[in-house]
Amino acid sequence: MTTQPTEAILTRGLAKSFDEWPVLWNLDLSVPWGQSLVLFGANGTGKTTLLRILATHVWADHGTVAVAGHNLRTNPEYARRKIGVVGHRSLLYDDLTCRENLVYYSRLFGLKNHKSRVEEVLETVKLRDRADFRVRTFSNGMQKRASIARAILHRPDVLLLDEPETGLDRESVSILGELLSEWTDSGRSVVMTTHDLDLGMNWGTRVGVLRGGKINFPDEKLTACGSKSHDNQIRQAVTDSLEATG
Template sequence: MNDLRSPELTSAPVTSSVPASQTPRVLAGRITKRFGNRPVLRAIDLRIEPGERVVLFGSNGAGKTTLLRILATLSRATKGTLLIDGLAVDRNAQTARRRIGVVAHQPYLYDDLTAEENLRFFAKMYDVAEQQARIGEVLDLVGLAGRRGDRVRTFSRGMQQRLALARAIVHRPALLLFDEPDTGLDRSGIGVLERILEEQASASGSVLMTTHDLEFGLRSVDRVLLLDGGRLVLDVPAESIDADEIAERMSSRS
């Protein structure tokens, strides 16, 4: 796998991941992304508050992963502004990264290390206090306490996804950016994921996630976004829309 100490995932020290005031967790203005001459994101405006859980729906190719990568500071926008907890990301990318936990399409784990060793690596990277206790806590949460001494290469896809969730939350990030976090999870694993989302919101943390499971997405969040052709075309409370309507909107735009 790639070296996880690359600039994409490393960061500089910061005193706290919790903002001093009720600053928006995410404030994105006119985010635009082009690959060559091809527009992928078109002037996205987005505000996410502390404690808010948001799902981003969209067909394949709509730009969901590209948007999450920009918000995670793993990719640069062609144009636009981005603030994480009031920090301008173009000037404070490393500090902003410490406030973010990411689950992507690859787990970002070391196959030859054990589950516990992987989490210890990331806990040290983020200067987590009482690391051993926190590692035990997240392993219990994701149901891997009994496999803490086993190498990741022996894990099933679902177990690796559970460990990726543990990696993403070990440093108690203020913002979770989850790209299809339910991939590979069985019903029990989905329950683990739902508990993580609930605990994040109860601690005034924020979530933006993508999923192709409309029912799961709706029941897990407060707010629904729909991305189509690189544009946000829907932004509504989750309680105001159902899966059938979302599916209809997506199919009518495909």
């Protein structure tokens, strides 16, 4: 960790449009190590686009993005080793078993001793007893758990989660909460989007609202005004910000 850069994620002047429709513009964001940033925002405000840019799946039109110190434009392959992604789709093949999918991804990421690591993540997401079943036979929640297993397989420094709670039952949500807590406790970072205010407030060490192409941080505004940022005040500020977006 001695050579680690000071920020897990650093963006400067980030802009992205789809055709003529601007989604993100001049967005500056820094996420320190060990922080769990939860992003709220109405539909179409660019939450998923931001995560896809950070995941190197979509290129920004302007600006610079660095994840774990690697510039995504010049060094994407190194950055990808440091990033784990859980999106709306599981990125798993229906006709492979859960274990085969995980072995496949562990080999793509060049993991040594991948067999033991696959068993470890299967245990973490409580899918060991269903590991040899085809993903096609899984419920949505189980597919999401398998997707989480895929994302943490290579022990990424930065986890990007796009509405990860969708489709999960209470037990799975609790497993995910513990996992995220372990992740940030060990000095790694998480950026997550959600529409669930309670969950976001519980899991995030910092909350932001994406609006008008930029991220507002209601808790920082409260602190700047001299107010002690209690959960209720932050919650209210997030709600106000979301309502203003609508």
